[in-house]
Amino acid sequence: MKSAPFTYHAPTAVEEAAALLAAHGERARVLAGGQSLVPLMHRRIERPEHLVDLNRIVGLDRLEADAEGLRIGATVRQRQVEGDAAVAARWPLLVEAIAEVAHPAIRNRGTVVGSLCNADPSAELPSAALALGGTIVAAGPDGERQIPLARFFAGPGETALARSELALELRLPAPAPRTGSAWLELARRGGDLPVAGVAAVVGLDSGGRCERVRLACANAAPVPLDCGREAEALLGAAVDEEGAAAVGSAVAAAADPVDDYQGSAAERRRVLAVLVRRALLRAAARAEGRS
Amino acid sequence: MARLDAARLLRGQGHYIADIERVGMLHACFVRSPHAHARLGAVDGGAALALEGVVAVLAAADFPHRPLLDSVRIEGLRKTPQPALASERVRFQGEPVAVVLASSRARAEDGAELVRVEYEPLAPVLDAEAAAAGAGPDLFEGGNLLYRGEIVAGDVEGAFAAADHVVSARYHGNRYAAVPMEARGCVAEHDPGSGELTLWCSTQGPHQLRRRRSQTVGLPESHIRVIAPDVGGAFGQKIPAHAEEVAIALAARAVGRPVRWIEDRLENLLAAPHAKEQLIETELALAADGTFLGLRARILGDAGAYSHNSTSALIEPYLSAGLMPGVYAVRDYSCEILAAVTNKSPVAPYRGVGWTAGHTARELLIEKAARHLGVDPAALRRRNMVDAFPYESCTGMLYDSGSYVASLDRALAEIGYEELHRDRGAPAVGEPAVGVGVSPYVEPTGWGSDGALQSRWSFASHDSVRIEIDPSGAVTAAVGTPSQGQGHETMLAQIVADGLGVELDRVRVVSGDTAGTPISTAGTRASRTAVVVGGALALAAEELRAKLERIAAYLLGAEPEDVRIEAGRVAVAGDPDREATLREVAEAAFYDPALRARMPDPSLSVSRFHDPPASYANGCVVAMVEVDVETGAVTLRRLLSVEDCGTVVNPALVDGQVRGALVQGVGGALLEQVRYGEDGALLSGDLRRYKLPKATDVPAIELHHECSPSPFTVNGMKGVGESGAIAAPAAVAAAVADAVAHLGVEIESLPIDTGRIVAAAAGEGS
Amino acid sequence: MSEPGRTAIELTVNGETRRGEVEPRMTLADFLREELRLTGTHVGCEDGFCGACTVHLDGSSVRSCLLYAVQAAGREVHTVESLAGPDGELHPLQEAFRRNHGLQCGFCTPGMLMSALELAQSRERDGAAEPPDEAEIRTAIAGNICRCTGYQGIVDAIAEALRD
Ligand SMILES: Cc1cc2nc3c(=O)[nH]c(=O)nc-3n(C[C@H](O)[C@H](O)[C@H](O)COP(=O)(O)OP(=O)(O)OC[C@H]3O[C@@H](n4cnc5c(N)ncnc54)[C@H](O)[C@@H]3O)c2cc1C
Numbered sequence A: 001m002k003s004a005p006f007t008y009h010a011p012t013a014v015e016e017a018a019a020l021l022a023a024h025g026e027r028a029r030v031l032a033g034g035q036s037l038v039p040l041m042h043r044r045i046e047r048p049e050h051l052v053d054l055n056r057i058v059g060l061d062r063l064e065a066d067a068e069g070l071r072i073g074a075t076v077r078q079r080q081v082e083g084d085a086a087v088a089a090r091w092p093l094l095v096e097a098i099a100e101v102a103h104p105a106i107r108n109r110g111t112v113v114g115s116l117c118n119a120d121p122s123a124e125l126p127s128a129a130l131a132l133g134g135t136i137v138a139a140g141p142d143g144e145r146q147i148p149l150a151r152f153f154a155g156p157g158e159t160a161l162a163r164s165e166l167a168l169e170l171r172l173p174a175p176a177p178r179t180g181s182a183w184l185e186l187a188r189r190g191g192d193l194p195v196a197g198v199a200a201v202v203g204l205d206s207g208g209r210c211e212r213v214r215l216a217c218a219n220a221a222p223v224p225l226d227c228g229r230e231a232e233a234l235l236g237a238a239v240d241e242e243g244a245a246a247v248g249s250a251v252a253a254a255a256d257p258v259d260d261y262q263g264s265a266a267e268r269r270r271v272l273a274v275l276v277r278r279a280l281l282r283a284a285a286r287a288e289g290r291s
Numbered sequence B: 001m002a003r004l005d006a007a008r009l010l011r012g013q014g015h016y017i018a019d020i021e022r023v024g025m026l027h028a029c030f031v032r033s034p035h036a037h038a039r040l041g042a043v044d045g046g047a048a049l050a051l052e053g054v055v056a057v058l059a060a061a062d063f064p065h066r067p068l069l070d071s072v073r074i075e076g077l078r079k080t081p082q083p084a085l086a087s088e089r090v091r092f093q094g095e096p097v098a099v100v101l102a103s104s105r106a107r108a109e110d111g112a113e114l115v116r117v118e119y120e121p122l123a124p125v126l127d128a129e130a131a132a133a134g135a136g137p138d139l140f141e142g143g144n145l146l147y148r149g150e151i152v153a154g155d156v157e158g159a160f161a162a163a164d165h166v167v168s169a170r171y172h173g174n175r176y177a178a179v180p181m182e183a184r185g186c187v188a189e190h191d192p193g194s195g196e197l198t199l200w201c202s203t204q205g206p207h208q209l210r211r212r213r214s215q216t217v218g219l220p221e222s223h224i225r226v227i228a229p230d231v232g233g234a235f236g237q238k239i240p241a242h243a244e245e246v247a248i249a250l251a252a253r254a255v256g257r258p259v260r261w262i263e264d265r266l267e268n269l270l271a272a273p274h275a276k277e278q279l280i281e282t283e284l285a286l287a288a289d290g291t292f293l294g295l296r297a298r299i300l301g302d303a304g305a306y307s308h309n310s311t312s313a314l315i316e317p318y319l320s321a322g323l324m325p326g327v328y329a330v331r332d333y334s335c336e337i338l339a340a341v342t343n344k345s346p347v348a349p350y351r352g353v354g355w356t357a358g359h360t361a362r363e364l365l366i367e368k369a370a371r372h373l374g375v376d377p378a379a380l381r382r383r384n385m386v387d388a389f390p391y392e393s394c395t396g397m398l399y400d401s402g403s404y405v406a407s408l409d410r411a412l413a414e415i416g417y418e419e420l421h422r423d424r425g426a427p428a429v430g431e432p433a434v435g436v437g438v439s440p441y442v443e444p445t446g447w448g449s450d451g452a453l454q455s456r457w458s459f460a461s462h463d464s465v466r467i468e469i470d471p472s473g474a475v476t477a478a479v480g481t482p483s484q485g486q487g488h489e490t491m492l493a494q495i496v497a498d499g500l501g502v503e504l505d506r507v508r509v510v511s512g513d514t515a516g517t518p519i520s521t522a523g524t525r526a527s528r529t530a531v532v533v534g535g536a537l538a539l540a541a542e543e544l545r546a547k548l549e550r551i552a553a554y555l556l557g558a559e560p561e562d563v564r565i566e567a568g569r570v571a572v573a574g575d576p577d578r579e580a581t582l583r584e585v586a587e588a589a590f591y592d593p594a595l596r597a598r599m600p601d602p603s604l605s606v607s608r609f610h611d612p613p614a615s616y617a618n619g620c621v622v623a624m625v626e627v628d629v630e631t632g633a634v635t636l637r638r639l640l641s642v643e644d645c646g647t648v649v650n651p652a653l654v655d656g657q658v659r660g661a662l663v664q665g666v667g668g669a670l671l672e673q674v675r676y677g678e679d680g681a682l683l684s685g686d687l688r689r690y691k692l693p694k695a696t697d698v699p700a701i702e703l704h705h706e707c708s709p710s711p712f713t714v715n716g717m718k719g720v721g722e723s724g725a726i727a728a729p730a731a732v733a734a735a736v737a738d739a740v741a742h743l744g745v746e747i748e749s750l751p752i753d754t755g756r757i758v759a760a761a762a763g764e765g766s
Numbered sequence C: 001m002s003e004p005g006r007t008a009i010e011l012t013v014n015g016e017t018r019r020g021e022v023e024p025r026m027t028l029a030d031f032l033r034e035e036l037r038l039t040g041t042h043v044g045c046e047d048g049f050c051g052a053c054t055v056h057l058d059g060s061s062v063r064s065c066l067l068y069a070v071q072a073a074g075r076e077v078h079t080v081e082s083l084a085g086p087d088g089e090l091h092p093l094q095e096a097f098r099r100n101h102g103l104q105c106g107f108c109t110p111g112m113l114m115s116a117l118e119l120a121q122s123r124e125r126d127g128a129a130e131p132p133d134e135a136e137i138r139t140a141i142a143g144n145i146c147r148c149t150g151y152q153g154i155v156d157a158i159a160e161a162l163r164d
């Protein structure tokens, strides 16, 4: 389990990295935290001839929260986001989800943006960031563009990024008032990729009725599953057990989960229904300031 | 008392197999079959050899050798020779086909990718039941069923005819694996001048390995030296002589340079021996009052692709059958034993070999019987337990002593069984379902020839030890059983120090090098080191002490029986002024010519052979779980064990063994499974898919002790080390079965099938 | 085909400047072990799962099997060999492991110690007043797999070291 030979590049500027990617195309890979890419390289499932390491690019390690929202640079480590006070206060869903990602030593290296680019449908962060309405800022030969996460994921390991593009940062909008969120997952062991996971964000009006809701599920489909449509049924009323359970059933029906080493598709559907129900109730309770 | 070698390992100063470097050493990578079953054609290493740094590509044809054969002599067992590198046929995915030698492991992997091998795929045989029934292509001439036999004790038919209740169950014991954190590996160096082959190998049995090597490589044993360095965990997987190790020895000889092979994790999960898979049907006959009248079983072992060279295809089902009655007073018992080959990695020993699956099947059967009769499962067990010793089981095991009932009662009291079991219907909505599982066990330990015989197993056991004192008074004990982290050196040193009457830090225990240690044919396995080797050392120390006393008597002008040796000081009883140091006594033995006249053989070296009678440890494991039935999440809340392994030399080391084994058992119950696809390709080739328990998967383990010394062994010691691996899966499985009983879910296989629980909770079939 | 090219690197390991010429594909773990002969860092999976290879990079724990040595150029690495004092006297964590039987075969031990060290250091940084509870300790080492001990001795050792 040793990587195949490659040429190593450590650009210090975005333009330099973009030029390398443009020059080497399919034969190049971007290296961020390496916590997903390097194991695949050791098994020679990935065998880039050129490895473009982002870690020495100046400025990609910025984590900034302001009135507009949150910006997480491409080399910001998961551990850093997890420990950030502003993130904990305003995007607690992110912290809750990151806490379930692997273990400290992995999160010390692994990046948030890298996890999104890795596009593992079972991973926590793609679904969590999707539920938070995130957008990727990408840079390529033709300059920068913004890709909403709703259009970013294309399949397991596949994204809307061109081979010549790199993701510069993830942007999350500022949360509205009276918003509650919850990340819930079933994992066979702590730190494992979930059998199934659910990110729920519920916004209430002053009367406690559901005004906004976002719902995304991990390991429910070949991409992080946006269940906004199923969740819409909750709008205009208080989120209760029955309503949440109905959304759970709808999600289970809409899901297209895999059969794999962690469980069957049928089992995943049942688990998803339960997790969706529980996550919605918990998010609503938090929006009300309960629990 | 802390371990003597701990500081070295804590500083990072251990020497494991991957730390060994030799001048001019090459690195090996095996080319392994991607197919589960195929005819093997030409192997072409040309493209690999064109890479700079690749030195050789060797296939079976490049080094003729005798294939490995299993060593077990049991009538009716068909042998299946396994070559070091496959020729003509590959029988499991990962079987080594060629070996590439290069300047680095990375370069060897580059080369291995370029080796072209012709395969003609055959249909794989993956289902042991089908294999036993003769379906599918034969792996070997003569068919895939290698053995069919039976045990019959008493009048089983009569017992079942007289029964008021008959309960039957099926159990598919999962295929899992030892997965030591250090995978396998070896370094081979051949000295063309002396013709000597030196092999550093991560092994549990250096002497056995030397013999196997000699048989296959064609060198006399005197010309082979096997050295076991620090071993990073083994648990049985490092008992066998592995095909890869033979190939590396042959390769080193072929190229005339030292060769190192360090197994990576993929290889370890794919091609290192697997373990434990059995398909078991059981049937229990009970009287109206719950008395066990008779027991019937059929056990089929899934041996994988070869009858393993160290043990055989029978290692699982045969041992399982022998211990099936367990702690219960069953006299009428019959069992059909079958072993079949399939296109999977071969099965070899792993902690609690054979016994884990059989024990689990029986305990789940008893759980089912208790539910059927509407009685408490712990009470049903107690009613049927052996309670007078020695007791000869219906399969011929002589249970020497024990605390079967006392251990059960103690375990129940410590867990608060009555509280937990009181008034428990279905859980309230939103609350987890709670369950308790009780698993009392008996464990054959300290295998010498008698222990093996009582398990009806053919097992070569021959162990001697040597204790020497040098002129400085330092003591060296040489044993043939290396340690893989059990802390044997410390425990054995304590026995020697006690036996001689010297301080612990004066004693050094050496093991692991065939050049300097007396032979142990079996090596470290089967919870035998304390009883067999410890027993031998106690006897040797007694003999050596007598010699010291005679020399001291001469020096101090006293009678030998008046000499006292204590904490390294030698004195005359009742005369504290007449005393000497151990160094003075030792010096006299070596350098005092006058002594020679009185004592023609003053040598301070004693060798001792020991082959103790069988002994049986016992105890009881209890697990308490919470099951979130809607998601199938099982949380192990408490894990408790009462252990009785007779006289204990070093309690901390015993506790370490017990805890480690318990957690391995928990892994087998909840997480671990080797998985294959329908094409025979491994699906569990990394530690994401092959799930070992993490620190967060287990609670603080509660240990309690009973002590029933063995009347048959030196100092009353019994072995320890496997009980948790045998009994914990059943405890956890029974606890889950208890928790989900209200849903009508039975546990029929491990790891727990959460899909069935979730389906039942949703009110649907799975 | 000729052997792949090598890159010169310089980094600080356990406080000393070390140089090497490595293939870019060589991991930090292999560099430490094979080139610097610091064999206390163990390799148990090369997938990031076992934790045996855990070292500290610029003060935080990382998997040295998932980092290429070239990436560590100019950085500061600490391995298990940095824990004991110059005369071999054990670090308080090591001493606690010894007293509490926090090891059997010793293969996972270096990685365990480096994860435990990070827990100790981060608690010190955060000015934690109370000693960690058992759950916190277990979570901190959950990425380090031990096949021998059942974890109890390890958890006890860390609890003891962080209490004193
Ligand atoms: C033992 C272990 C356990 C894990 N458990 C979990 C878990 O439970 N949940 C979970 O979600 N993850 C888990 N992971 C994965 C971990 O979270 C990774 O860190 C993450 O998925 C990828 O982030 P990275 O920065 O390491 O990316 P890398 O591994 O560097 O890259 C991943 C992929 O994304 C591409 N990429 C990365 N950054 C960019 C960029 N800026 N622009 C363009 N392409 C880019 C790379 O080319 C590569 O294809 C685990 C990893 C390990 C080793």
Ligand code: FES
Residues within 6 Å of the ligand: C042, C043, C044, C045, C046, C047, C048, C049, C050, C051, C052, C053, C054, C063, C064, C065, C066
């Ligand atoms: S070797 Fe790095 S985590 Fe296992």
Ligand code: FES
Residues within 6 Å of the ligand: B181, B232, B233, B485, C102, C103, C104, C105, C106, C107, C108, C109, C145, C146, C147, C148, C149
């Ligand atoms: S002590 Fe052996 S793996 Fe932990």
